[in-house]
Amino acid sequence: MVTRLSAPTIGIWYIFVAVQSLAMVCDFGFQPSFTRAIALALSGAKKLERSGLGEVVPQGQAPNYRLAAETVAAAHRFYRLLAIGVLVLLLAFGLPYATTLARAGGVPTGSVQIAWLILCLSIALTLAFLWISPVLMGSGRVEQNYLFIIANRATFSILGILVLVAGGGLIALCVTLIVTQVFARLVAHRFLRGILGDHADRPADPRAVREVLSMIWPNAGRMGAVAIGGFLMTRFSLFAISSFVGVVAGGAYALSVQLLMALCAAAQLPMQVAMPRLIAARVAHDGPGLRRQFGGAMALYTAIFLTGAAVILFAVPAFLALIGSHIALLAPLTLALLAVVLFLEGFHSNAAFFITTANNVPFLRPALLSGIAVAIGATLFGWSGAGITMIVLWQGIVQLSYNNWRWPLMAWREIART
Numbered sequence: 001m002v003t004r005l006s007a008p009t010i011g012i013w014y015i016f017v018a019v020q021s022l023a024m025v026c027d028f029g030f031q032p033s034f035t036r037a038i039a040l041a042l043s044g045a046k047k048l049e050r051s052g053l054g055e056v057v058p059q060g061q062a063p064n065y066r067l068a069a070e071t072v073a074a075a076h077r078f079y080r081l082l083a084i085g086v087l088v089l090l091l092a093f094g095l096p097y098a099t100t101l102a103r104a105g106g107v108p109t110g111s112v113q114i115a116w117l118i119l120c121l122s123i124a125l126t127l128a129f130l131w132i133s134p135v136l137m138g139s140g141r142v143e144q145n146y147l148f149i150i151a152n153r154a155t156f157s158i159l160g161i162l163v164l165v166a167g168g169g170l171i172a173l174c175v176t177l178i179v180t181q182v183f184a185r186l187v188a189h190r191f192l193r194g195i196l197g198d199h200a201d202r203p204a205d206p207r208a209v210r211e212v213l214s215m216i217w218p219n220a221g222r223m224g225a226v227a228i229g230g231f232l233m234t235r236f237s238l239f240a241i242s243s244f245v246g247v248v249a250g251g252a253y254a255l256s257v258q259l260l261m262a263l264c265a266a267a268q269l270p271m272q273v274a275m276p277r278l279i280a281a282r283v284a285h286d287g288p289g290l291r292r293q294f295g296g297a298m299a300l301y302t303a304i305f306l307t308g309a310a311v312i313l314f315a316v317p318a319f320l321a322l323i324g325s326h327i328a329l330l331a332p333l334t335l336a337l338l339a340v341v342l343f344l345e346g347f348h349s350n351a352a353f354f355i356t357t358a359n360n361v362p363f364l365r366p367a368l369l370s371g372i373a374v375a376i377g378a379t380l381f382g383w384s385g386a387g388i389t390m391i392v393l394w395q396g397i398v399q400l401s402y403n404n405w406r407w408p409l410m411a412w413r414e415i416a417r418t
Contacts, residue, residue, distance in 0.1 A: 001173075002255070002325040004164040008105035010327050011247030012112060013170060014254030015101060016119055018238050019094060023123045024130075025227045026086050031134050032356060033216045034075045038138025039279045041068035042195075048215040065197040067212075068139075072196065073204035074212040075131035083127040090120040105247040115170035122177035129181065132188045135195060140276045144191035146269075152184035225364050226352075232371030233399070234261070234345065237378040237391050244382035248327070253388055256330045259312050260339055264346040267304035271297040271350045278357045287418035294354055294415060301350055309339045334389045341396040344404045351411040358414070366402055373398045 002010060037048050042063040048071075095116055102112035136145035156176055163172040238257070242250030274293045281289035313336060317329050329335055352363055377394040381387070 001160070001164060002320065002327050003323055005169065005326070006107075007248045007251060007326050008107050009170065011242060011249075011251035011254070012098075012101055012105060012107055013173065014238065014251055014258070015098070015242060015247070016115070016170075016174070017254070017258070018235050019090070019119070020123055020126070021235050022231060023086050023090070023127065025231045026082060026127070027130060027227065028225075030075070030078055030216065031130060032353075034071060034131065034134035035138040035275065036279060036357065037071045037212065037216055038068055038135060039140075039276050040283070041065075041071055042139055043280060043283060045283075048212060063197065069196045069202065070204045070208045070212050071216075072131070072135055074209045074216070075134060077209060078213065079128055079130045082130075083124040086127055087120055087124040090123060091117070094120070101242065101247060111169065111171055115174045118171065118174035118178065122174060122181060125178060125181040129185055129188075132185075132192070136188075136191060137272070137275060139195045141191060141195070142273050142276070148184055148188045148191060151187040152180050155183050156180040226361065226367040229367030229369075229371030230349075232375040233367075233395060234342070236371075236375045237395065240375075240378040240382040241388060241391065244379075244385075245388065249388065251327050252330055255327060256335055256338060257342075259316065259329075260309070260342045263305060263308040263312065264342055266308070267301045268346055268350055268353075270300040271353055273297075275353075275357065278354065282357055282418075285418060287415065290415050290418050294411065298347070298350060301346065305343050305346060309343065313339065330388060334392060337389065337396065338392050341392060341399065344396070345399060348399075348404050348407045351408040354411045355407065355414065362410070363403070363407060366406065370398050370403055 001013065005013070040048065042065075044062055044064055045067065046064065047067070095113060098112055098116040099109050101107075102109045132148060133145050136142070136148065159176045159179060160173055163176055166172075234257070238250055238254050241253050271294075274297050278290065278293050280286075281293065312329075313332070317332075320328060330338065355362065374395050377398070378391045381390045381394060
């Protein structure tokens with residue numbers, strides 16, 4: 001992409017990617033909530049609780065397939081309605097914004113508008129299929145879940161490269177997004193077999209489905225608000241930079257964030273993979289198991305991120321220059337500062353993820369307040385011409401003031417009490 005598209009077009013593409021991320025925030029925290037609910041049901045829990053984990057479930061308890069099937073049906077219903085609602089909003093409010101950016105960047109508005117319409121359909125499909133990962137992760141089929149994700153991401157990477165080499169642009173890339181969603185759904189179909197036992201083909205009781213949603217909603221809503229705060233902290237700056245500094249500068253910032261966020265996501269995999277075991281240890285009050293799983297995941301996160309960050313800082317800029325990229329990463333000091341900020345962000349996010357395994361979301365207000373503070377600061381710094389470095393530094397200062405240390409400390413205290 002960075003060698004085939006113009007710098008302004010790359011900047012607009014990253015706005016598209018940011019809008020995709022914003023649409024995923026509309027999940028409102030239901031993914032981890034559904035994952036936790038399915039894991040509890042398959043661990044043998046008799047019912048779901050609005051807060052806490054309820055009564056202790058002995059290890060080896062028979063799965064509660066009825067409750068698991070009701071939870072899956074609830075996930076189906078929720079994500080279908082969510083996909084329709086987000087599609088309407090994106091068409092109504094997103095198209096004028098995309099048109100404005102295209103004009104400001106000197107990119108043909110017609111092609112951007114068509115690409116936006118196709119992107120909206122792709123986002124709707126993505127939301128409609130969001131129930132798949134919670135079912136696979138909650139049932140302990142971690143490998144299959146990541147094969148499903150790989151089928152999506154790798155197919156998009158391969159097809160995206162092919163259409164770019166063939167001369168395609170934004171429209172072709174957005175069409176590729178739809179094709180990969182359909183392909184990944186077909187791959188997931190075989191991975192979902194057998195999870196619900198003899199309840200797989202039975203229609204769920206609508207009243208039971210509504211009851212599941214009412215049990216999941218309180219903490220899911222809190223997680224959704226936390227996700228909004230997280231988006232404001234890590235993604236909103238792109239909109240401020242693109243609007244005030246320009247789409248080319250926004251593209252450089254977005255490319256840097258993309259690499260570091262991808263690294264962060266890879267480094268957080270050990271914690272996500274450990275989720276079913278963490279929940280099982282929680283409900284069994286297994287303190288040593290909790291310490292082992294959590295400590296190991298945090299150590300792996302640190303090792304993976306620091307190694308990858310060194311590669312991004314010292315090798316990737318030279319590689320981009322070698323291939324003739326039309327856009328570069330941020331300046332070295334700004335890039336290093338961004339890496340530190342995102343490392344600390346990922347570290348405390350791991351701890352917060354662990355805290356949620358107890359069906360508890362204590363970080364709603366701090367996440368929202370921090371996100372609002374970062375968004376306001378990014379807007380003011382962008383408007384005043386202070387530059388990208390100040391925007392990144394402000395994000396780090398806001399996080400260091402509370403979130404970076406508060407949630408790791410709480411996680412360790414919870415483990416110590418178990």
